[in-house]
Amino acid sequence: MxxxxxxxxxxxxxxxxxxxxxxxxxxxxxxxxxxxxxxxxxxxxxxxxxxxxxxxxxxxxxxxxxxxxxxxxxxxxxxxxxxxxxxxxxxxxxxxxxxxxxxxxxxxxxxxxxxxxxxxxxxxxxxxxxxxxxxxxxxxxxxxxxxxxxxxxxxxxxxxxxxxxxxxxxxxxxxxxxxxxxxxxxxxxxxxxxxANVNPQSHGPLAVFNWTRIERAENWPQYHCMTPGVARAIEALDLERRAVARAFGLELGPIEAHFARSFGTASARLEDIAAELHAKRGGPPGPVRTDTRYVSEDMPYGLAFVEALGRIAGVPTPATRTIVDAASLVNGIDYRQQNDLLAPLGLAKETVAGLLARL
Structure with a gap:
């Protein structure tokens, strides 16, 4: 330091x-x-x-x-x-x-x-x-x-x-x-x-596909539960994140690069990165409350935000939509309505050029 x-x-x-x-x-x-x-x-x-x-x-x-x-x-x-x-x-x-x-x-x-x-x-x-x-x-x-x-x-x-x-x-x-x-x-x-924040893309599928563990407050190591299937879902969301970014002139690295930069991982595939992190850290434990930030924050302010940007830029985001729909269904909450920033920022009426000019 x-x-x-x-x-x-x-x-x-x-x-x-x-x-x-x-x-x-x-x-x-x-x-x-x-x-x-x-x-x-x-x-x-x-x-x-x-x-x-x-x-x-x-x-x-x-x-x-x-x-x-x-x-x-x-x-x-x-x-x-x-x-x-x-x-x-x-x-x-x-x-x-x-x-x-x-x-x-x-x-x-x-x-x-x-x-x-x-x-x-x-x-x-x-x-x-x-x-x-x-x-x-x-x-x-x-x-x-x-x-x-x-x-x-x-x-x-x-x-x-x-x-x-x-x-x-x-x-x-x-x-x-x-x-x-x-x-x-x-x-x-x-x-x-x-x-650049990939928490929504990683947390969303982790929460949705381990929801019974969360509801029953089980002790579950989240990287161990980032199985090949869950990793595949995360990668699909990450591809949509990067496609939306490109529509706004931004080239972002893949989620695997984020893990390497943040935690020094050496593996190339996400499922192997998860196994590497689990072996190193033995965790961290996954959430055990249904109001976890994995849904209360990452759904409305992360994934629903990517959806909103996709609509502005004409980029489809079907995998992202699926995870938000699943989380909303299992919780009985429309997470797209929980974001209190989209309306005051006027994103529904914005264009790619207009938003970039504001930044």
Whole structure:
């Protein structure tokens, strides 16, 4: 974990889950000031009196500040990091908007359904000049184990980042390196960051085809359950993701390249990558709640978003549609209606050229 000497920042983190805690520990260990705000209420309260502890690839005990509300968080920070589920992005962004300042940098980790564009355009409408950075995936993987303990499992080997406005990507890369160390690379635009996240393509089939395990709260190692058939379904969704990206002028690597970049896997086929990861890690365990983010986030904000882009570009997405339909059927929820970003972004009436011009 290295960074340029003298690069110290005041970072405000919106979120109180595993990634928020892991990021807070990492940043404090690197010498930055960190303030946490729990948009849901009490998620960070224990840290007012006790240190934040991290284990795994990062072992430390650090102190962090805790903000009472969005206003206090913005006041305490020069850089904001949004580290929370994407189904909370719009609500939290709306809470932050009245208190943002010109020149602030907001990092969305990780961004989906163009939530960064929602924040950027709404800030511009009220005359704010901010920079919004987007991670296609999180820098760290982690599990929160208690009110003050987080286990940091991975620091990804390479993380893509984009910026709004696009001309700010250079200073975004410099900042991200100062915060987290190296291994960041520039992505073409915010849409590239959104489509680079392959969690929806991998999580969707895993959830649908292991649904009885989830409903019965069984202990199931997810890479072990990424069988050849499930891997084939994931690959079909990935082909559609990449086809939609090409329609917007973006060339994205296959899902196998993502695993190699993030976890250092050597296998070529997805089913073999899953076996390799299971042998190395023995997990992680699959979800055991029917409201898992594999469906509550990845269906509306990942797969349904790809469908929406496909309609704009005239690219068919039958495999993606099938998985969203199956998840909606088994849960009795129309996940296409759960995305609260598509309508305010006006994507239903957008064109390929129009959307690219906004980015």
């Amino acid at each position: 290295t960074e340029p000497a003298g690069q110290r920042h005041r970072v405000g983190i919106a979120g109180a889950g595993a990634i928020a805690f892991a990021s807070a520990a990492w940043l404090r260990q690197a010498g930055h000031t960190v303030t946490l705000w729990s948009p849901g209420g009490q998620g960070a309260e224990a840290l007012r009196k006790r240190p934040l502890e991290a284990g795994g690839v990062l072992a430390c005990r650090v102190s962090v500040e805790v903000a009472d509300d969005a206003a206090q968080l913005c006041q305490a920070a020069d850089v904001l990091l949004l580290a929370l589920p994407v189904n909370g992005h719009r609500r939290v962004m709306d809470a932050l908007l009245p208190f943002l300042r010109d020149g602030q940098m907001v990092i969305v980790s990780s961004m989906a359904s163009l939530s960064s564009l929602y924040l950027y355009e709404n800030a511009r409408q009220v005359g704010l000049r901010i920079t919004v950075a987007s991670f296609g995936t999180t820098v760290l993987t982690a599990r929160r184990e208690s009110a003050t303990l987080v286990r940091v499992m991975t620091r990804r080997q390479a993380v893509g980042v984009s910026a709004l406005p696009g001309g700010d990507v250079g200073k975004v890369l410099d900042l991200c390196t100062a915060l987290f160390g190296g291994s960041f690379f520039a992505q073409d635009n915010t849409l590239a960051s959104a489509l």
